[in-house]
Amino acid sequence: MKTGAVSSQWYAFATVVLWSSAFVFTKVALLSFSSTALGFLRCAIASVVLYAVLRCKGVRMLNWRELPRFTLSGALGFSIYLFIFNKGSETLTAATGCILIATAPIITALMASVVFRERLTRLAWIALWLAFLGVLVLMLWNGSVSINAGVFWMLGAALAISAYNVIQRLYANGYTSLQITAYSFFTATVMLAGFLPESIRQIESAPLSHVIAVIFLGVFPSALAYLLWAKALSFAATTSDVTKFMFLTPLLSFVLGYVVISELPGVETWIGGALILSGLALFHISGQRAERARRAAMRH
Template sequence: MNQKKKVFLYSFITVFLWASAFPLTKIAQQHFTANALGLVRCSVAACFLLLIGKMNHIKRPRLKDIPVFFLAGLCGFTLYLICFNTGIQTLTSATSSIVIAITPILTAVLASAFYKEKINWIGWISILGAFAGVLVLLLWEGIFSVNIGIVWTLGAACVFCAYNFINKNLAKKGYNALEIVTYSMLCGAILFLFSLLPAVELLKTSAPAEIASLIYLGIFPSAIAYFLWGKAMSYAEKTSEVTNFMFVTPLLSTVLGFIILKEMPNMGTFLGGAIIICCIVVFNLKGKQ
């Protein structure tokens, strides 16, 4: 298999696994709280990543970098999963995935502010258009009615932006993608320990299907997806060859939400989602200098 085919295969499997996390999270939350779900998902993922890391002979983190890994775990996994799990309780899989899809745009805005990475006028119009799409999602049911789930999900997108910057900093320190995600996930699981007792009690009374969804969320969308994403990046000539696959996630999560949960997005999701996805595509193609 040549490199281009590997990039396509690894990237598509990754976004499919990420898309599957939206409906599977809703299944798990029929029994588990947002925090308990986050703890179990992070713990399963951390154990699986440590196993993969052992097989790939990853190096241990330097002592001085451990606080940075805890910060990465806090933003990328602990706070992210609390916000994500809370937000999706009142959203369809489609709406949640569309809001999360604006993360690259938010990251680019922060990069413009802190790293002086330039965004041209097309980019700024695309950014404004994307947030107009978010307003459509927020206010579709009525101008005085704001879906709090979207606010929580926007929070998830924001904290994941912070993780992207910390990730970049750790990469500059010489850590590879597998090392970064493994130790960040482990730190995220440790920070979730405040939910240990409630999680144990919920596990005792959970049904087999709910436990299966937890194990799936920890191994596939968390551990394996991040590992394959790093592999795709290593084979790609350009980062965009991989990141452009993220545009497919909302479509896949919408289809999976319909198949698994019989969710039917409302017209606001279709209209707002179309605006957001179009603006993200234009931003990535034409918005950066």
């Protein structure tokens, strides 16, 4: 195996581990911090790290006239996303939350089919409905009267991050992925700045372990993970070489949830999760087939 391919897979695996840890350490941080305060602190810490990276790399900083175009991406990808993600994490296990967020690639493709007129294959539609069935299992396992509100919050988070993914494609011309991520974090921090006083009060009353969890979330699953992911993509021959590692996220969240906070998901997570992950696997296969067909057409 070539050195570049090995490097891309190590970077991708490290990214997935960090993203998986966010589901667990968010639950730890929420023991002392509100959803809004945690969202602000995570954005603020990530912004400091990413600003330092931009300065070290000598990357062009954002022109203030360009700020409005990153307001929407900052809101959907970080300020709104992190708030509703935190709300969902309050009542869901780390594994269940992770499985629901894992539907984002399918939702992104559905949005892209509308915005960019990209056709979904029959297999992709089957994958979509299979994942939707898994979501219904998670929502209605205890009966139609007892619907877990956390599922709605987490699905809202999946919708927000999917919309952010689509917007990233719209901004792709003229900006690197690092710039888009950093500028979106900057604008998200400004949007959530009203929660600074609340955040300070909660830091003062929180135990050190919970403060460390917040710092970890801002530095590692937020800033560092995005940098590693960009690095993985730069070494990979194809996007699927690294995106396949995202299928490990629910398993890693389950393991970390058990090790860190002794959390075990319920039966509905296993059944609904199996359906959702099966849908994701089918969707991945559909994407690979479409990519092979596109390359074959280009050769002819």
